Amino acid sequence: MWDSEIESAGGRGFSNGVLTTSKHGVKTDGFEQRGQSWYVETDIPSDVLVQIGDVSFHLHKYPLLSRSGKLNRIIYESRDAELKKIVLDDIPGGPEAFELAAKFCYGIAVDLTANIISGLRCAAEYLEMTEDLEEGNLIFKTEAFLSYVVLSSWRDSIIVLKSCEKLSPWAENLQIVRRCSESIAWKACANPKGIKWQYTGKPLRVSSPKWNEMKDSSPSRNQQVPPDWWFEDVSILRIDHFVRVITAIKVKGMRYELIGAVIMYYASKWLPGLIKEGSGSGAPGDDGSNSTNSNGSGSSWKGGLHMIVAGSKEDTPTVQAKDQRMIIESLISIIPPQRDSVSCSFLLRLLRMANMLKAAPALVTELEKRVGMQFEQAQLADLLIPCYNKSETLYDVDLVQRLLEHFLVQEQSGSLSPVRQSFSDKNMYDSDQRGTNPNAKIRVARLLDSYLTEVSRDRNLSLTKFQVLAEALPESARTCNDGLYRAIDSYLKAHPTLTEHERKRLCRVMDCQKLSIDACMHAAQNERLPLRVVVQVLFSEQVKISNAISNNSLKDAGEPQYQTLISNRKTLLEGTPQSFQEGWAAAKKDINSLKFELDSVKAKYSELQNEMETLQRQFDKMAKPKQTSAWTVGWKKLSKIGKTTENNDIGSQVGNAEQTKKTPRRWRNSIS
Structure with a gap:
């Protein structure tokens, strides 16, 4: 990427990358390995055995004591004057780092590279190879190589930070992790327009071009550096170191869309099954504008240097289930607080895994609030989250209820999620204005x-x-x-x-x-x-x-x-x-039955009235006109009263049934 990175470690003005010392007490032609043991090729027999795990080193005291304060103290403070064996099982870097340190003590040239420098630096600190014992000791020279060679190179900074995973807590205490993280952050935040690319102009979908091809390719003026060129490299880091890099990048002021995009890319690489097959994860929104997908292959060519660091797309890391919860919790903690920094679909899939793996409740609640901020962007398939808390329901309906409540709170506060916009090289370093979504x-x-x-x-x-x-x-x-x-x-x-x-x-x-x-x-x-x-x-x-x-x-x-x-x-x-039709037919039948009964009652009343009038006429004929008794007068009055009452009762019933103009009266039982 940068001009200095075209050169090898041997051409960077640091003694050609070879570490050596001009003083040594024992002449030797090198080290020889026999099984799990190392021997010095010299005529002088060894007088001390250094044991590191299963590997043993047959060495001499004088070269070690003259440059290692720890070995010096172990030998001279030991009660055994004739100490022949020293066990150093806790040395950082293991037998490999001690082998290099021992060669340095014997004056054998050591070729420094980014792959070994972190382990050698920690081993030198462990062995206390300081300037107090000898000028230009191992601590000084390894520290100089880190400062002037590694930290000036993007590729070497990534490699060294990756190698620090096995050197905790020594690498942390010696500030190697911090310095490498800041170096990576500074280079990732550099404007790509100001970087001179040595291998631009390649066609699309080129995977890991060879180093010679990159050096020989001529730069193209029209070739633009993709904003996600650094995603692949930082995604190979362990989660704690990835968090350190992202934190340093935030301090440098990178746009939150890019930070969210690299978080989604990292999740797609380390959390299998989180990102859907064929969906993008290298850019915000997963809308197809991103330049990377879940498989690690690029839809647009991002150059080749960082691909050499990260390897091919088949080198997908495997993570145990017990470590996935830590990854999820770490990713939740570093997601930028701005809306649309990551897609709502990604947040929901992350929420699904967080519930499944029983992540910290506080982080899960924070993630639910983030989903509520962008709830209108959610898809149905992402909302169908199974219920993992032994509930009777198949899906977690209570979770969706909480997400909806968070959305309503955000909506009432007037902070609806804006419409997503894909990032590009143009708006990567310039702020843009976004409008809210009214629907x-x-x-x-x-x-x-x-x-x-x-x-x-x-x-x-x-x-x-x-x-x-x-x-x-x-x-x-x-x-x-x-x-x-x-x-x-x-x-x-x-x-x-x-x-x-x-x-x-x-x-x-x-x-x-x-x-x-x-x-x-x-x-x-x-x-x-x-x-x-x-x-x-x-x-x-x-x-x-x-x-x-x-x-x-x-x-x-x-x-x-x-x-x-x-x-x-x-x-x-x-x-x-049909149920409505049957109910209506039953009601109509009841009405017709009532009408028929009413007509029957009216006919019966008419017959009774006719019979009473006939009896009255017969009685009048039989009675003498002049002989009117009190009983006859009373019967006539009773007949009039009964007739009037019967007429009123019949008129009231007919008036209610046929809605006549007669005033209805109170209903009572008729006289039969």
Whole structure:
């Protein structure tokens, strides 16, 4: 990438990369390995044995004591004057680092490289090879190589930081991790326009070009450096070192979109199954504008130097299940606080794994709040998170309820998530202005209706949970209730044992006036709905049809539209469910029976009246006109009173049945 990196470690003005000392007490031609033992090729027999694990070194005291303060102290402070064996099992870097340090003590040239420098530096510190014993000792020379060679190179800084994984806590205490992290952060935040690339102009989809090809390629003026050129390199680091690098990058002021993109890229590499197959993870949004995917291959060529560091895409690291929780918790802690730094889909998949692996509750709650900030960007497949807390339900409905609450809190505070924009080299270092999305509630309502339809098939989902989740959004969020009706119908289908009261309670969450014509026609024929809801659907549709006819004249609407409305009305009424038709037929039959009984009573009263009048006339003929007794007068009065009462009773019944103009009176039992 930089001109200095084209040169090898031997051409960087540091003694050609060879570490040696001009003073040595024992002449030797080198070291010889025999099995697990090392011997010095010299005529003088060895007088000390250094044991490190299973490897033993047969050496001489004088070269070691003249340059190692620790060995000096071990030998002279030992009670055994003739100490022949020293055990150094805790030396950082292991036998490999001690071998290099021993060669340095004997004056044998050691070729310094980025792969061995961190272990050798820690071993020198452990052996106390300071300037107090000899000028130009191992600590001084390894420290100089780190400062002037490694930290000036992107490639070497990555390699050294990677090698520090096995050197804790020595590498931390010697500030090797901090210095390498800051060096990587400084180079990652450098404007690519100011970097002279030595291997630009390559075609797309080139994987790991050879070093000679990179040196010989001529720079292209039109070739732009991709903003994610450093993703592949930093993704090979262990999670704690990756966090250190990202923290240093944040301090340098890199844009949060790029930080979020590299976090998604790292997660796709170290958390198998987190990123969907074929979905991008190298740029915010996963919208196809990113330049890297979950497999580590690039959709746009990013150069070759960092690919040499990271290796090919087959070198995907494997992580044990016990370490995945630490990775997830670390990634959650370093996600930038800004909205849209990472995609909502990524947050939901991270939340799924966090719940599955029982991550820290505080971090999970923070992650849920982050999802609530971008909830309108969520997809249905990402919301279907299984319930891992031994609940009866298949999906974690309570989790979605909390996410919805966080969204409503953010929406009420006026901080809706803006529309995502893909980053590019142009806006990578310049701030851009983003507008809020006014249709967030509507999108969330559609998403929630789809989620309710999916989870309603679970027979263990209680009616209360369904109702609470359906009523969580305000009524203004739903301009149409078709999606909610589908969810209700799906719940009724999966729960056939609901009582009539529970069905009515379930249907209260739906507004029949917001159903489309197709939904109304379906609801009118849906036998699972309560009869009252069907009547409401028919009535609301009739009102809408009447309003449409009254508000639009025949000239404006046209004859075909009027016929269509009438046809839809007939189809709607004819499509009444069988249960509704049977109920209406039973009620009509009862009305006809009452009318028939009323007619029978009227006929019987008429017959009784005729018979009474006939008896009266016969009695009048038999009685003498002049002989009127008190009994006769009383009978006539009683006859008049009974006739008047009977006429009033019959008139009252007829008036109620036929709605006559006579004033109805109080009903009482007639005289038979």
